[in-house]
Amino acid sequence: MRRHRCHRAIRSESDTGSETDAETMKCISCKEEYGSRDAGTCKECYEEASETEQELKREIEHLKAKVAFLRFWSPLDHAQRGPSMAGPFFPDVVLVPSDDGSPGFPPVPVPANKAVLVNRSPVFKAMLENEMEESRSGTIKVSDVSYDALRAFVNYLYTAEACLDEQMACDLLVLAEKYHVKHLKGYCEKFLVSKLNWDNSIMSYAFAHQYNAKLVLDAALCVIIDNMYRLTKREEYIELLEKDPKLVVEIFEAFLSKQVNTAAPKDCSMKS
Amino acid sequence: MRRHRCHRAIRSESDTGSETDAETMKCISCKEEYGSRDAGTCKECYEEASETEQELKREIEHLKAKVAFLRFWSPLDHAQRGPSMAGPFFPDVVLVPSDDGSPGFPPVPVPANKAVLVNRSPVFKAMLENEMEESRSGTIKVSDVSYDALRAFVNYLYTAEACLDEQMACDLLVLAEKYHVKHLKGYCEKFLVSKLNWDNSIMSYAFAHQYNAKLVLDAALCVIIDNMYRLTKREEYIELLEKDPKLVVEIFEAFLSKQVNTAAPKDCSMKS
Known part of the structure; x- marks a missing residue:
């Protein structure tokens, strides 16, 4: 049972024994003395809170490691190689920005993996699993989008990361809404709210x-x-x-x- | 500047004014009174710590959502369909437990995606990117492993999750070491240490x-x-x-x- 600090403090005013430490109420964290109006927690609760904080930090480390394990390398490097799709990325589908392409130049396709697309988007899932035109041809046309936005979109499906400015956040939000990629939509929304x-x-x-x-x-x-x-x-x-x-x-x-x-x-x- | 709590407490012994609350030092968290030996933190530090805790919890929610986005559906359902590999999983490679299979029965292959394998394991990466036999044939033979362990291994590469007992933890640790899947190895090690x-x-x-x-x-x-x-x-x-x-x-x-x-x-x- 804890003793009332006030009584101990008064006794220690007259005593000159071992309890002089009872005269001060010192914050374990900032080391400053404080009065009852500024009282925070007792030692036990402070220690419990510190343990909780450590546990939460461990949980964060654990989750960060999981994210690092689950995220793919960015396919941007591969996409930059152009439509030849050679290399270690093993793409089995391309996304084509149908309204991009300067006059005289065909639009540049963005390579991807069906397995990733169907896993991230229920719209791609329906499209690719149901033997629709896209599944047969291995080409998904995406209208009203620039190559850069489409590339960033595909990249997000692999990495859960995007480099945003306001224009890109709007472009990606539109794609996220169209293909039902909730996580990306939330990401863009938070960015736009902050701006x-x-x-x-x-x-x-x-x-x-x-x-x-x-x-x-x-x-x-x-x-x-x-x-x-x-x-x-x-x-x-x-x-x-x-x-x-x-x-x-x-x-x-x-x-x-x-x-x-x-x-x-x-x-x-x-x-x- | 904070006043020394002790002085205020003594004054309040004689006063019967508004400062009687200064007589008690009450923990904000557990609501119990405490003395200086049990002092934890001042109010300011308590509030800061509470804010930190809330921030850490938000970070955890954020990371959990990221993990949920990045993890694949378990390919186990697909694997259970057997070697026909029909369906929406779009596999382009199979792993075959070469030392499994009861006499008279061929080993059951576990379907997978090259893109996932090369992304999770530098050994698979070297194997599949360098036009080795495995890449050409689309078949990776895995020796000294049961079908169940191999299936759990592939599942982990997609989901970062595994259902462990001691035998399975050992089997997966062996595979993790062989294919350099650090995250899985750490996961199995922690489990084995706990047992x-x-x-x-x-x-x-x-x-x-x-x-x-x-x-x-x-x-x-x-x-x-x-x-x-x-x-x-x-x-x-x-x-x-x-x-x-x-x-x-x-x-x-x-x-x-x-x-x-x-x-x-x-x-x-x-x-x-």
């Missing part, structure tokens, strides 16, 4: 709506509502109103709903 | 030595040295002495080294 600001919020909102990106949609809506009073002056607003007035209505509905739910709205009030 | 006891320590020691399993070797040696006084009576000891006396010498050398390094050996002393 959200007032300037790109309306475009992001419309884009997220089109490609069913709930995370981006909600975050963009928040930014828009927080800047509601200057919304209608934006060029993108006028374009959106022209193109898809229902989407604009959804913004106003969300704004209204927030006002109802918030007793005292802060910076969300519209100029009257 | 180590006095009864299996000598066998484990010899096995670990043969297959270069340092983790198991060191752990088995520890168990043996801790029971040194009863070592020479064991049947396995006599067998090992017959088969590989150098290995027995290594045990004695390790024992000697421990005695030199330990001022007062506990239960490691040999009966004279």
Whole structure:
């Protein structure tokens, strides 16, 4: 049973024995003294928490090793060799960016393995397992995509990694949505949310709506509502109103709903 | 700047103001009161540690999702379909357990994908990339292995998972060593170390030595040295002495080294 620290502290004021250490309450972590208002945990709980932290770190190391084992080497090196597909990559299918290719130049195919594609995407699975044209020909045409985006897409299916900027994140999100690659879609969404600001919020909102990106949609809506009073002056607003007035209505509905739910709205009030 | 808790506590003994809460030092985590000898951390450090824990947990979730994305479906289902290799697995190579197969029955091949094999094992990589017999024929003969172990081995290359008992852990460790699959070898070693006891320590020691399993070797040696006084009576000891006396010498050398390094050996002393 633990003794009340306060009693011990008072006793130690008069005593000059071995218990003088009881006068101080020192944080094990930062080594500073602290009062009861700043009390965190007892030693036992601190030690338990430290053990938990160590366990979590071991779990992370374990998972990182598993990821390193499971990920493939990037097929980019192989893809860069061009359509000859020679080499150690053993591809049995190519993806062709059907709307790419400069005039006079045929589009460059991206080689891949059927086994990887069907494993990562239910759309490729249905396509390749059901003896469709793609399976017979070993060629999958992918429309409305640049070679770079398609290559990055295939690379992600092998490595779960992608080098993103905003354009690439949008391109990959579109492909992820089309081929139902949830993990990649989440990855792109998180990136786009991290890049959200007032300037790109309306475009992001419309884009997220089109490609069913709930995370981006909600975050963009928040930014828009927080800047509601200057919304209608934006060029993108006028374009959106022209193109898809229902989407604009959804913004106003969300704004209204927030006002109802918030007793005292802060910076969300519209100029009257 | 934090005030010394002791001073505040003494003042509050005489005061009956708002600072009576200063009389107690309560652990945020277990809610119990504690004294200075049981002091863990201040509030600030506790909160930092909690944040760190949350971050680590998020990292774990992130890595688990990555593992789930990168791992393949188990090819076992496909393997169970037998050597016809029909279906959606798109295999381009088979592994044949060359020493398996009951008399009169041919060994059952395990289908796989070259791309997966070369990615997980530098030995398969060299074998399949260099136009060796295996690459041309699409058949890799694997000697001294049961169908079940070979199937579990191939399954691990796809999923980073295996269902182990001691026999299977040994079988897979042998294959992991042969084909340089470090991740699997570590996995089996950890399992075998967890199962180590006095009864299996000598066998484990010899096995670990043969297959270069340092983790198991060191752990088995520890168990043996801790029971040194009863070592020479064991049947396995006599067998090992017959088969590989150098290995027995290594045990004695390790024992000697421990005695030199330990001022007062506990239960490691040999009966004279």
